[in-house]
Amino acid sequence: MRLRVLLVFALSGLASVRLAAQIAAIGSELQVNTYTTSAQAFPSIAADSAGNFIVVWSSNLQEGPFRNVYGQRYDATATPVGSEFPICTYTTDDQDYPVIAMDSAGNFVVAWQDLGASGGIRARRFDAAATPVGEEIVVSSADDVNAVDPAIAMRPTGEFVVVWSSLNADDGDGDNLGVFGQRFDASAAPAGTEFRVNTYTTGEQQRPAISVNSSGDFVVVWESYLQDGDRRGVYAQRYDASGAAQGAETPVNATTAGMQDEAAVTIDEAGRFVVAWKAEQGDSGYGIATRLFDASGALACTTSSLA
Ligand SMILES: [Ca+2]
Numbered sequence: 227m228r229l230r231v232l233l234v235f236a237l238s239g240l241a242s243v244r245l246a247a248q249i250a251a252i253g254s255e256l257q258v259n260t261y262t263t264s265a266q267a268f269p270s271i272a273a274d275s276a277g278n279f280i281v282v283w284s285s286n287l288q289e290g291p292f293r294n295v296y297g298q299r300y301d302a303t304a305t306p307v308g309s310e311f312p313i314c315t316y317t318t319d320d321q322d323y324p325v326i327a328m329d330s331a332g333n334f335v336v337a338w339q340d341l342g343a344s345g346g347i348r349a350r351r352f353d354a355a356a357t358p359v360g361e362e363i364v365v366s367s368a369d370d371v372n373a374v375d376p377a378i379a380m381r382p383t384g385e386f387v388v389v390w391s392s393l394n395a396d397d398g399d400g401d402n403l404g405v406f407g408q409r410f411d412a413s414a415a416p417a418g419t420e421f422r423v424n425t426y427t428t429g430e431q432q433r434p435a436i437s438v439n440s441s442g443d444f445v446v447v448w449e450s451y452l453q454d455g456d457r458r459g460v461y462a463q464r465y466d467a468s469g470a471a472q473g474a475e476t477p478v479n480a481t482t483a484g485m486q487d488e489a490a491v492t493i494d495e496a497g498r499f500v501v502a503w504k505a506e507q508g509d510s511g512y513g514i515a516t517r518l519f520d521a522s523g524a525l526a527c528t529t530s531s532l533a
């Protein structure tokens with residue numbers, strides 16, 4: 227099946243856009259990828275403070291017998307700027323599952339999962355004209371071929387954090403998958419060392435999501451297997467701008483029966499954060515649940531009957 231990367235104008239991701247009472251689409255649906263042979267998949271999108279945005283995705287067989295990562299710039303009217311461009315320099319084996327974050331001036335970083343022999347989570351920084359700045363960054367431990375599922379968040383001033391999950395016992399989890407992270411300054415130099423996010427390490431902790439506010443406070447959420455007593459549950463950990471953990475890891479879902487996983491998170495300027503996740507609903511399948519937490523990580527209110 228031929229997959230196209232189609233742009234859904236994600237207003238929620240545009241920091242400068244104030245949501246009106248009613249959201250109306252601006253313009254029509256756009257096809258992002260120019261190269262259409264085989265599959266283009268796994269899009270990620272980020273915008274600067276003026277509304278200019280970039281979409282990245284992985285494309286199969288576009289450059290040799292592998293999957294590689296490409297990007298396309300747009301201005302604030304959703305008009306393409308330039309042509310689609312390659313993100314990675316190392317293109318042997320598969321580079322896949324890209325994620326992008328952008329500062330207020332349009333500088334951006336793309337992280338991806340390198341499924342090849344070089345392995346691990348890699349990233350590359352670009353300026354607002356999509357010109358690469360520096361070399362590819364080895365984000366996860368250099369020998370960590372088991373690092374998967376990257377997520378990234380960036381402050382308006384360019385500092386960013388990448389998180390991922392890994393089987394690498396050297397990272398300090400020691401039991402199946404754990405969630406790890408690395409902070410970077412605005413020049414993409416590592417800030418501090420790689421750190422483990424999950425405190426509870428038994429079994430699988432994986433598929434993290436992350437959000438940071440302009441002060442640098444950030445929160446990571448992930449799914450953990452059997453920690454809540456019945457298959458997967460969702461947990462959160464807060465950090466300050468120096469990367470110091472704030473409080474203990476927090477159980478997110480109140481309903482623990484069945485699966486709660488595939489979490490997403492966003493943090494506001496006051497440090498409050500909202501988590502959304504996929505929640506099992508017995509015989510009726512799955513729904514989406516959300517929960518709002520205050521800046522101390524305490525439950526502020528339940529915003530979904532599924533929580
Ligand atoms: Ca673990």
Ligand SMILES: [Ca+2]
Binds near residue numbers: 456486
């Ligand atoms: Ca559960």
